[in-house]
Amino acid sequence: MKTINSEHHLDLTQEDEKLYSTLNLGPTHPATHGIFQNVLMMNGETIVGAEQTIGYIHRAFEKIAERRPYYQITTLTDRLNYCSSPINNIGWHLAVEKLLGVETSKRVDYMRIIVMELARIADHLVCNSVIGVDSGALTGFVYVFQERERIYEIYEELCGARLTTNLGRVGGFDRDFSPAAIQKIKALMKRLPKVLHEFENLLMRNRIFMDRTINVGGISAERALNYSFAGPNLRAAGVDYDVRVQEPYSSYSDFDFVVPVGQNGDTYDRFCVRETEMWESMKLINNALDNLPEGKFYTDVPAFNLPPKQDVYSKMEPLISHFKMVMGEIDVPKKEIYSAVEGGNGELGFYVVSDGGRTPYRLHFRRPGFIYYQAFPEMITGSSLSDAILTMSSMNVIAGELDA
Amino acid sequence: MSDKDKYTVVEAPEGYSGSGFFATTLDKAVGLARKNSMWPLPFATSCCGIEFMATMGANYDLGRFGAERLSFSPRQADLLMVMGTIAKKMAPVVQQIYEQMAEPRWVIAVGACASSGGIFDTYSVLQGIDKVVPVDVYVPGCPPRPEQIIDGFMKIQELVGNEPLRRRYSPEYKAMLESYGIITDSYDK
Amino acid sequence: MEYTILLQELKNKFEDKILSVDEAADIFTLTVSSEAIKEIVSYLKEQQSFIYLTDLCGIHYPEQEKELGVIYHLHNLVANKRIRLKIFVSKAHPQIDSIVSLFSGANWMERETFDFYGIDFVGHPNLIRILNVEYMDYHPMRKEYPLEDATRSDKDDRFFGR
Numbered sequence: 001m002k003t004i005n006s007e008h009h010l011d012l013t014q015e016d017e018k019l020y021s022t023l024n025l026g027p028t029h030p031a032t033h034g035i036f037q038n039v040l041m042m043n044g045e046t047i048v049g050a051e052q053t054i055g056y057i058h059r060a061f062e063k064i065a066e067r068r069p070y071y072q073i074t075t076l077t078d079r080l081n082y083c084s085s086p087i088n089n090i091g092w093h094l095a096v097e098k099l100l101g102v103e104t105s106k107r108v109d110y111m112r113i114i115v116m117e118l119a120r121i122a123d124h125l126v127c128n129s130v131i132g133v134d135s136g137a138l139t140g141f142v143y144v145f146q147e148r149e150r151i152y153e154i155y156e157e158l159c160g161a162r163l164t165t166n167l168g169r170v171g172g173f174d175r176d177f178s179p180a181a182i183q184k185i186k187a188l189m190k191r192l193p194k195v196l197h198e199f200e201n202l203l204m205r206n207r208i209f210m211d212r213t214i215n216v217g218g219i220s221a222e223r224a225l226n227y228s229f230a231g232p233n234l235r236a237a238g239v240d241y242d243v244r245v246q247e248p249y250s251s252y253s254d255f256d257f258v259v260p261v262g263q264n265g266d267t268y269d270r271f272c273v274r275e276t277e278m279w280e281s282m283k284l285i286n287n288a289l290d291n292l293p294e295g296k297f298y299t300d301v302p303a304f305n306l307p308p309k310q311d312v313y314s315k316m317e318p319l320i321s322h323f324k325m326v327m328g329e330i331d332v333p334k335k336e337i338y339s340a341v342e343g344g345n346g347e348l349g350f351y352v353v354s355d356g357g358r359t360p361y362r363l364h365f366r367r368p369g370f371i372y373y374q375a376f377p378e379m380i381t382g383s384s385l386s387d388a389i390l391t392m393s394s395m396n397v398i399a400g401e402l403d404a
Numbered sequence: 405m406s407d408k409d410k411y412t413v414v415e416a417p418e419g420y421s422g423s424g425f426f427a428t429t430l431d432k433a434v435g436l437a438r439k440n441s442m443w444p445l446p447f448a449t450s451c452c453g454i455e456f457m458a459t460m461g462a463n464y465d466l467g468r469f470g471a472e473r474l475s476f477s478p479r480q481a482d483l484l485m486v487m488g489t490i491a492k493k494m495a496p497v498v499q500q501i502y503e504q505m506a507e508p509r510w511v512i513a514v515g516a517c518a519s520s521g522g523i524f525d526t527y528s529v530l531q532g533i534d535k536v537v538p539v540d541v542y543v544p545g546c547p548p549r550p551e552q553i554i555d556g557f558m559k560i561q562e563l564v565g566n567e568p569l570r571r572r573y574s575p576e577y578k579a580m581l582e583s584y585g586i587i588t589d590s591y592d593k
Numbered sequence: 594m595e596y597t598i599l600l601q602e603l604k605n606k607f608e609d610k611i612l613s614v615d616e617a618a619d620i621f622t623l624t625v626s627s628e629a630i631k632e633i634v635s636y637l638k639e640q641q642s643f644i645y646l647t648d649l650c651g652i653h654y655p656e657q658e659k660e661l662g663v664i665y666h667l668h669n670l671v672a673n674k675r676i677r678l679k680i681f682v683s684k685a686h687p688q689i690d691s692i693v694s695l696f697s698g699a700n701w702m703e704r705e706t707f708d709f710y711g712i713d714f715v716g717h718p719n720l721i722r723i724l725n726v727e728y729m730d731y732h733p734m735r736k737e738y739p740l741e742d743a744t745r746s747d748k749d750d751r752f753f754g755r
Contacts, residue, residue, distance in 0.1 A: 054723060054724065055722075055723055055725060055726075058724040060733070062709070062734065063740050064740060066740075098619065223697070225644055225645060226696055226697045226698065227696075227697050227698040228645060228646050228647065228696065228699075229698075239670075241645075241670055246670075247673070335618065335619075336618065336619075338619065338620055338647075338648075338675070338677070340647075347647070349647065349648055351650060351664070351666070353652065362652050362653075364648070364650040364664075366647060366648040366666075370701060370705075371698050371701065371702065372698075373701075374697070374698065374700055374701045375697070404724075
């Protein structure tokens with residue numbers, strides 16, 4: 001095994017290394033939510049260095065994507081950050097639309113905003129409740145997961161699936177929001193403030209929680225930018241970079257929302273930033289739902305507009321054209337694009353190089369979780385093991401996004 | 405005060421009962437006790453793990469089947485629930501965890517990836533965990549709904565309740581474990 | 594910041610190192626020579642405020658003479674401008690200077706590119722495989738290698754159309 005010395009340029013002599021103990025954290029560990037391994041070098045209770053091993057769930061997404069036509073890649077993007085799959089799906093469809101040069105109608109944009117913000121709420125609910133679980137507060141987790149079940153019910157109305165949603169089409173959606181879906185979203189928006197207040201009362205001003213999370217696992221804004229952090233982790237460090245504001249997509253510029261920013265970049269700031277983002281997402285959903293414009297829920301993209309499902313199941317022509325589109329018998333312009341959306345963890349980017357064929361020549365996912373997890377050893381050096389656990393869970397490292 | 409006659413807590417096994425006694429075979433009694441208090445080891449790797457978290461939550465509640473106490477230590481677990489994709493890098497870890505579990509132990513492969521590699525027919529994904537550990541129940545789905553996971557769990561409970569006591573000492577069982585490369589101590593000297 | 598001004602300043606400083614410019618692409622793209630990449634990235638970071646490394650990935654074009662490529666995406670957060678740099682190296686000598694000293698976030702990105710394409714980043718503190726198993730002896734994302742595992746026995750290629 002390589003020594004930790006060389007990885008992180010620690011000034012450890014041979015004698016020092018004999019004094020320190022090695023502790024293996026993972027890959028199967030209750031507190032690592034996902035499978036990744038950290039070998040910690042400890043001086044008693046204090047962590048001196050860490051060596052990380054990832055790749056335990058490497059599924060070769062980028063190689064698979066070179067084999068699959070554009071519609072079949074949506075199912076791969078589901079499984080990146082699987083706590084908020086709709087954001088990944090819509091992000092991919094936005095990338096394909098950028099490749100094809102397609103403009104979507106306002107109705108499609110607003111519907112997409114509603115779905116993406118619901119997914120963001122679902123992702124942050126998991127992350128924040130899991131920070132509670134790792135500090136010993138299991139109640140919040142059970143309360144908050146019930147709301148996640150309600151969000152799953154909404155996804156089922158929209159696309160039929162709970163977790164890996166495979167939602168939407170290039171240019172919009174396959175069906176409009178049904179009245180049941182709208183009613184469920186409205187009911188959830190009425191219910192969620194009370195639940196979030198209850199959850200915050202448990203944790204946010206709780207003396208024990210604050211003592212365990214303030215000044216734990218902090219990172220400064222300069223180091224965070226140097227490590228290419230993104231998302232809530234970067235905003236907790238003090239940099240207000242949000243792709244929805246910087247490069248608005250899907251009509252986010254029509255809406256007025258606050259981007260919360262922390263000060264110290266510690267665990268408490270990350271918790272609070274995610275909590276505030278959930279409130280902002282609720283505002284966005286309410287706004288979008290109240291002002292949902294009339295129009296079509298799809299766009300007439302010539303070779304990507306799948307026919308309605310009832311026709312596909314009953315008539316011959318739509319069945320054939322559906323088959324041809326999903327199998328990729330279409331021409332795509334020969335160019336390369338980079339398109340980014342604000343995922344649950346930050347800037348989720350898609351770099352697509354198309355050579356005009358039915359599958360991308362190269363598809364690279366810019367995965368925020370992969371990039372910011374590298375900073376973990378720097379964030380935990382000098383702290384205790386329990387602090388390291390909280391830091392890890394507050395960073396919201398999702399294994400699917402880490403390894404792809 | 406509560407209407408106890410309406411609810412059956414657990415079905416009694418077949419046996420002969422009389423005034424103050426109930427006689428049944430030992431393996432049925434032991435099976436009854438084991439199946440209603442399984443301690444699972446949630447080996448959650450990816451998306452199926454999130455569906456498992458939903459199954460453990462209040463809506464679907466795996467705890468009412470006796471699996472309230474999750475054990476992350478293999479020494480204390482009965483049931484290895486492998487949920488999610490297992491890559492080739494992770495396969496030796498699964499086998500190590502399985503070896504550390506004490507008999508009797510069962511394995512449930514939750515999800516398409518654990519059963520057969522799922523949608524990932526690639527160079528880095530193990531095409532099914534039954535290449536490294538013997539599996540009792542496969543739950544297909546991508547991810548399976550919590551109801552399906554509970555159905556798989558109930559099938560495991562059936563297997564546990566009907567298992568003969570000497571099964572783990574039989575030469576066929578040992579030969580099966582040898583075929584996976586899992587070392588078994590001979591505890592039946 | 595205007596891209597024409599930026600292009601002029603880059604041309605003044607690095608005339609012969611810039612091989613081609615693509616202003617019509619969605620992001621201002623420069624193809625530069627692989628020896629000068631660290632200088633150019635350092636100039637962009639220090640003088641032109643491109644302080645955010647968005648992405649670093651590899652690519653393989655088997656029909657070109659210089660087959661392996663590395664693509665950098667940099668972002669100027671203040672002026673909200675992005676830039677894409679491309680460099681190409683041959684398979685026989687895939688050495689490129691590492692930019693870990695400029696951007697700590699490039700550490701794992703370069704390891705991933707090494708893992709998938711076999712590009713050797715000179716000066717990287719720990720250039721070993723990151724996502725694949727350590728004993729893997731080839732670089733899987735190169736175009737000549739298949740997606741499936743060649744040794745798998747349970748799936749019959751005839752039924753999978755391969």
